[in-house]
Amino acid sequence: MPKDLRTWLRDLEDRIPGEPLRVSKAVKPASFEVSSILHQLEERGNLSAVFFDKPTSVKAEPSDYRLLCHAFTTREKLAVSLDLQDSNRVSLFEKYLESSRQRKKTEIVAPSEAPVKEVIIREKSLDIGDLPIMRHNSMDGGPYLTPVVVAREPNGERYNTSWNRMMYIDSHHLAIYMSPRHLWTYFQEVEARQESMPIGVVLGHHMAFMLSASALVPPDEDEYEVAGGLLGEPLRVVPSEAYGERLLVPADAEIVIEGEILPQRRTLEGPFGEFTKLIGPQRLSWLFRARAITHRHRPIMHSVFGAHLDHLYAHFPIEASIFQRVKQVITGVKDICWLHSGGSFHLVISMKKRTEGEPMRAAMAALSASNFIKHVFVVDDDLDPENAKDVMWAVSNCCQADSDITVLHNIQGQLLDPSLRQETKGSGLIIDATRPLDRPYSPRAALPPEALEKIRLEDYISS
Amino acid sequence: MKIHYVNCPQCNKSFHCDANLLGLDIPLHCPYCDLYFEPEERKGEQLPKGTAFMGLSRIDRKILYLPVQEKKRPTKV
Known part of the structure; x- marks a missing residue:
């Protein structure tokens, strides 16, 4: 049987218990009723796919159509889509x-x-x-x-x-x-x-x-x-x-x-x-x-629910393609994060730097790969690019503004970026927040692992 | 993109548009009450040669499609 939306829904039901949520009451999508349901679910942290059995037409009349939303809101659903465990x-x-x-x-x-x-x-x-x-x-x-x-x-x-x-x-x-x-x-x-x-x-x-x-x-x-x-x-x-x-x-x-x-x-x-x-x-x-x-x-x-998580996750292939492009240029790239970077046009690259200059080259590859990318932060490979606190820690502690920040002028921007001052042209930013290789650098504060292993908190602190 | 906020003359609600639209001989569409109206202020920068992105040498009312029912009623309010 060829793959289609119905086989996808069956796979979803098999792989993720409880999905999709089913709404059997009639809803009026053109009167914000569907978006209100989706928004409230998202606010409560429920990112399940939602299947509406009786959505009305634009004219609020009963229709033969059904409606599926929130098909992209989690990595688990992307994994179902790509047949990956x-x-x-x-x-x-x-x-x-x-x-x-x-x-x-x-x-x-x-x-x-x-x-x-x-x-x-x-x-x-x-x-x-x-x-x-x-x-x-x-x-x-x-x-x-x-x-x-x-x-x-x-x-x-x-x-x-x-x-x-x-x-x-x-x-x-x-x-x-x-x-x-x-x-x-x-x-x-x-x-x-x-x-x-x-x-x-x-x-x-x-x-x-x-x-x-x-x-x-x-x-x-x-x-x-x-x-x-x-x-x-x-x-x-x-x-x-x-x-x-x-x-x-x-x-x-x-x-x-x-x-x-x-x-x-x-x-x-x-x-x-x-x-x-x-x-x-x-x-x-x-x-x-x-x-x-x-x-x-x-x-x-x-x-796709516009301006919400569903919308962002539909861009996943772009993030994957940027990962490929950056890794082709700098093999030490371990991970990237765009969709969860906290900014619509921010990209974080996590990499094992082997020579000075590699972070800049990796960042330029990302900027040239897609006009969705405007600001690139490069951090060392011991940091999680999805963790904004880690990224800001690196910017704060591993970066000097006069030498590690580069502003690029006159590059094509994303037309949906409201900060563009010209119709299609804008600027780019690269922040190299990797530790330098050309001089000794302080290690991150940490406890001796053997001391941590020896101490059981429960033996000292009663809850 | 430069944007400009306009008030609908019928429902008085505010929405924003590409500021260049104000420099063109076209109405705006209120997303709240569906009215097509001529904006009072035409402050935008006139683009006599159109824009490269829109791919047209000239942008005016003739190229603009309005919903069928709108053609039957005046756009001026």
Whole structure:
């Protein structure tokens, strides 16, 4: 049986007792009811996946759709997605990197073999507002989808997968925000010819497929093949209803909205709560028009909870790819931490320094790997990069501002970084908080281990 | 990105937008009451050549898509 969202849910139930939580009462996602439930669970430290049996449509009408949220909130769920028993961060990095290297050619199947074709709604009768689309945070410009968008390279065979926030506008239109990466590059090329670009809006599949959308791979690589590597089997694809073989869409997806990004058209989009946990402003974004919706019977729509932990963890492949890039440059790198560094654009590198200058080179590799990284802290390998107290201890005790801090100017920033003063350009910071090798350095204060072993606290202090 | 806070003339609630939008001949959309309105202040920097990121040589009302129902009612308030 091919892997899909339903097999992922079964694996989740088998591996993590009590997950997913099930909500059988009707909820109105477009009226903040789903986000209120998710937020309160997160506040209480309950990061379970949540399955909503009866979410209503945007128009608050009963719908046939179901809704899955919080699919990325813990490493344990990432481990389920990647079929890994261990959920240690470095183990997850290594498993992700190994799987993503195992590129697998896609398998084209007939529509009759594609579950996503069980129900086909054509342009005249479709209404995107029938879907259970969430409003995530106050001030959101409208209900927002958080899909994986699939697109075929213009004049090529390669497919790109990417996360793109999409705001509901009306029955046939969504606003789509594109960062200046591969999908944006595709559209630049197509729009220059005054043409529209067909895309598939995938709203649910096995989480290994969904994670392929965050993969940092060169533009000449096929991300459908990367998805196959992560799934551990070829991604099954099927010709789309609206575009035939011009656009192949995942056959085992729960829901696909087929349509196109229109040339020479823009629309108002936002505000929207981003992974920075800040509300990004209303802006101009691109316009998508739907041509068909296909889905399975009783489809399960997946939504990432914007500006919350779920949103952050969906970026895990980026963190893994940065780890790979940094380790390729400096083999002494032991671990990195971005998602739990405490800052949306902070990265901490923990490494065994062999020569002076290595921390700087490792940091530059991280900065060049992704524009999500703005500030890099490098610490010695005896410190946990996820422990912010450890990191600040190193900055405080191993760092001199005039020689160990470097500011880089005029580098491409992350467009969602509200501190950028120019549209796309900003600065970077590297703090080398490793101990120097060129002079003796004080050791960390510690007790003799044999003394600690000899003393049992209970023998001296009664509780 | 420079942002600018605006108040909706209908519900009087505040939200923020890309400051460049104020320099363009386009309405804003209130996320609270769904009104499309012309901002009172057009303080933003005019971008006559559009922006490289948006990929357009010119940005004006003609390229802007508004929801179907909005086309039927005036955007001025």
